[in-house]
Amino acid sequence: MRRTLMLILPLMSGSFLAIDPAFGETLTVTPQAVIEWKPVYAEVETRDRVPARARIGGTISALDVTEGDMVEAGQRVAIIEDTKLLFQIEGIDAQLDAFGSQLDQAQADLERGQSLSERGVISNQSLQALQTNVNVLESQITSLKSERQVVARQIEEGEVLAPEAGLVLSVPVSKGGVVFAGEEVATIGAGGAFLRLGVSERYADTLKQGDTIEITEAGTATSGTLAKIYPLIEGGRVQADVEVEDLETTFVGRRVQVRLPVGSHDGLLVPETALTQSGGLDFVSVELPSGPSDRVVVPGNRVEADGIVWVEILSGLTAGDVVVTSHE
Template identity: 75%
Template sequence: MHRTLLLSMMLLPGSLLVGAPAFSDTMTITPTVVTEWKPIYAEVETRDQVPSRARIGGTITALDVTEGDMVEAGQRVALIEDTKLLFQIEGIDAQLDAYGSQLVKAQDDLTRGESLAERGVISSASLQALQTNVTVLEGQITSLQSERQVVSRQIEEGEVLAAEAGMVLDVPVSKGAVIMAGEQVAMVGAGGTYLRLGVSERYADNLNEGDTIEISEGAGVIEGRLAKIYPLIQSGRVEADVEVEGLSSRFVGRRVQVRLPVGTYEALMVPQSALTQSGGLDFLMVEADGHTTEHVVVPGNTRLVDGIPYVEILSGLEAGDVVVTSHE
C-alpha cells in the first residue's frame, strides 16, 4: 500500500525552502515558493580608512611599519626630522644663556642699588631703572622659553601617529624621502571589515536591509546580512554593505562571490532521487487512477532542502500530480 504525502514547503528568511517533506513512496506536488538568487561579486573593505599624515615637513628618518602590519591607536608609524628646527633650538638656547648671564648681573646691580638707596647714595629714579632692566630681561627670557616650547613641539610633531587601531593598507613613502606637511605617510584600515557590493538598479526595489546573503568562502558557503543600502545610484548600480561575522581582513579589496535574494517565484520541486534517465531524457513516475506512468520532464536547478537535493521541474509536471519517489 503506497503512502501519499502532500508537499508543502514555505519560504522562511535565510533559507531557500523550508518545510520540505521527508522521503516517502509517493508525494503530491504543490507549487513551492522559491527565492531567486542573483550571483555577483563583492569586495572586502574596511569600515574606515584613516590616513596618517605628516604634521611637519622634513626628511623621513624612520619608517616603523609596512603594508599588512597591525597598529594600535597612537602608535608611531614614522619619524620626520627637520634640521632647521634643531638649529632654531640651538640658537634659542644660546640666547637664553646670554640673557641668563645678563639677568644675573642685573639682579646683582639691583641688590647693590637697593643697599645704596637705603643710605641715600643713589636716587629713586636710578633704582627704578635697575629694577626695569631686571624686569625687561626676565620678560625676554620668558619669551624665548615660549618660543623654544613651540619649536620643541614642532619637533615632537615629527612623529607620525596612527589615528586608529587597525591594519596598515598602504605606505606610499620610503625612508629618506622628503615630505611636506599634510602628505600621507600610511593608510590604516580600521573599524573591522565588511563586503561592499554593487548591483544593477533593476534589482534595487527587491533589496531590503536585513536580508540574508550567501557568500562563497573557500569550499563552503557562509551567510551574511545586508546591513546598509545606499540611496545614490551611480552608473546604473546600487551600492550596499554586507556584514559577515568572522570575515577575513587579510586581503582588503579581495573579490568574493555572493548571492543576493532578488525575488521569489513558484516552482514544482521533486526529490532528485525520483528522477530517472534514459536515452538522454529525464523521467518521473506519476501515479493516477491506480496506474503508474512515465512522464518525460525537463529539470531545472537543483536546491538543497534540509540537506536533501530537490530538482525544479520546468515542464512535464503539473500541480496535483502524485509522483513516485521510491520503488519497491
C-alpha cells in the first residue's frame, strides 16, 4: 500500500523542508510558497578603502609596497625626503654651535664678574648685565633646540605608514616622483571583504537584512547573508552588501553572479523523479480511483532542497492531486 506524503515549504526561507519520497510513494500536491529570485551581478569589495597619505611634500626616495601586497597597520609604505628640511637642520646646528660658544664665554665672564663683585671691583649693575647675557643666550639655545625638534619631526613624517592592515589596492606614485602634503601614496583595502550589489529600486521594499543570497561562481553554488541595505538610491538603483564566508579577495572588483529573493508566489511542486518524458512531452502519473493515469504537465523552475530536486508544475495539475513520486 502506498503512503501519501505532504510537502511543507516555509515562506522566504531560502531552503525547502521536505520529506524524502521513497520509490513507489505518492504525494498529495498542495500550493506551497515558492521564492522568486532575481539574478544580478555583485562586485567583490573591501569594507574600507583607506588612503596612505604623505604628511609632508617632497621626493619619494623609497617605495616599499606594490599592488597586491599585504601590509600591517603602521608598516612603512614609502619614504619622502625634502632637502630643504635637511638644510634647515644644518643651519640650526650651526647656530647652536655658535650660541654654545658664546654661552661658554658669557658664563666665564659671569664667573669672573662674580669674583670681582665680591671684591667690590665692579658694580651689581654690571654683574646683572653679565647674568642677563647668559640668560638670553640660554633662551636662544632652547628656542633653537625646539625648532630643531620640529624640523626633525617633519623629517620623520617623511615615512608614509599604512593606516590599517589590509591589501594594497593601488599605488598611484613611483619612486623618484614628487608629491605634496596630503597626496595619496597608496590605497589600502581593509576590514575584510564582502559583495556589493545594485538592484532596481522597485525591489527595494522586498529586500530584508538577513535574507539568504545565492551565489554562483565557477559552477559552484554558495550562499551569503544580506548584511546591509543602503538608504540612498542613486540612478534608480539600491546598493546592498552581502556577507560571504571565506570570500576570495585576490581580485577586488571581480564580478560575481548572485540571486536575490524578491518575492514569492504559490505553486505546485513535485519531485523531479515524478516526471517522465515521452515524445517531447512531460508526464506525471496521477492516482485516480480507477488507477494511475499519466497526465501531460508543463514544468517550470527547479529548486533543490535537502538534496532533493523539486519541479514547479505550471499547468496540468491541481491542488489535491495525488501523484506518484517515483517509478520502480
